[in-house]
């Protein structure tokens with residue numbers, strides 16, 4: 001894998017979802033018969049081997065719920081360093097963050113600004129009235145309020161922008177803080193999970209595969 005990237009090693013290598021698809025050319029949505037239950041032990045042993053061979057400095061997971069992490073921790077010789085999950089003020093994942101903290105697993109937020117509008121017109125972060133009110137009062141952008149809140153949860157984030165000025169704006173979150181009142185208001189934001197396996201991969205559902213394990217709605 002690093003050879004394909006023309007690198008000797010990667011810093012971090014993640015299991016993207018706790019589920020498997022049959023080998024095929026990528027296509028979306030996938031057919032229900034393409035999705036199969038994941039061999040968690042086999043996959044993780046292969047990840048551990050990548051680490052031992054020096055191909056990945058660190059190994060981790062993505063989209064793992066507390067239940068899936070528990071399963072993984074029970075069989076792992078090398079625990080995951082990172083869990084990359086949907087995390088922002090509109091999907092706060094309190095239980096998962098606490099669990100990861102307790103187990104020493106670093107959390108990285110994806111869709112930290114509510115994600116792109118490709119699949120849905122709703123952006124529960126950038127369209128949040130509560131975040132807008134805080135942003136106006138603090139002289140910051142809504143994006144900055146969201147990213148600062150994530151940073152204050154002890155998480156890192158992968159924010160995406162194609163615009164240079166936004167990339168700069170998104171970096172300017174480290175020399176100020178939210179107030180306790182801001183933090184309280186953010187706890188009042190209605191919770192909305194944008195990324196679901198069912199919506200992205202297989203709207204029809206998958207017989208024999210319990211997608212509730214990967215699509216657990218928890219805050």
Ligand SMILES: NC(=O)c1ccc[n+]([C@@H]2O[C@H](COP(=O)([O-])OP(=O)(O)OC[C@H]3O[C@@H](n4cnc5c(N)ncnc54)[C@H](OP(=O)(O)O)[C@@H]3O)[C@@H](O)[C@H]2O)c1
Pocket residue numbers: 016062063084085109110111112113114115116117126141143144158159160161162163166167169170195
């Ligand atoms: N592990 C996973 O399963 C998973 C799932 C989803 C996403 N991800 C990763 O997470 C990363 C980011 O997530 P994402 O792209 O879903 O969403 P995101 O970073 O929350 O949002 C990106 C959207 O926000 C806009 N944006 C960026 N900065 C802004 C600002 N300051 N003000 C207003 N709008 C702003 C961008 O538009 P412009 O480009 O026009 O600025 C883009 O439409 C990506 O690298 C993606 O690969 C991982």
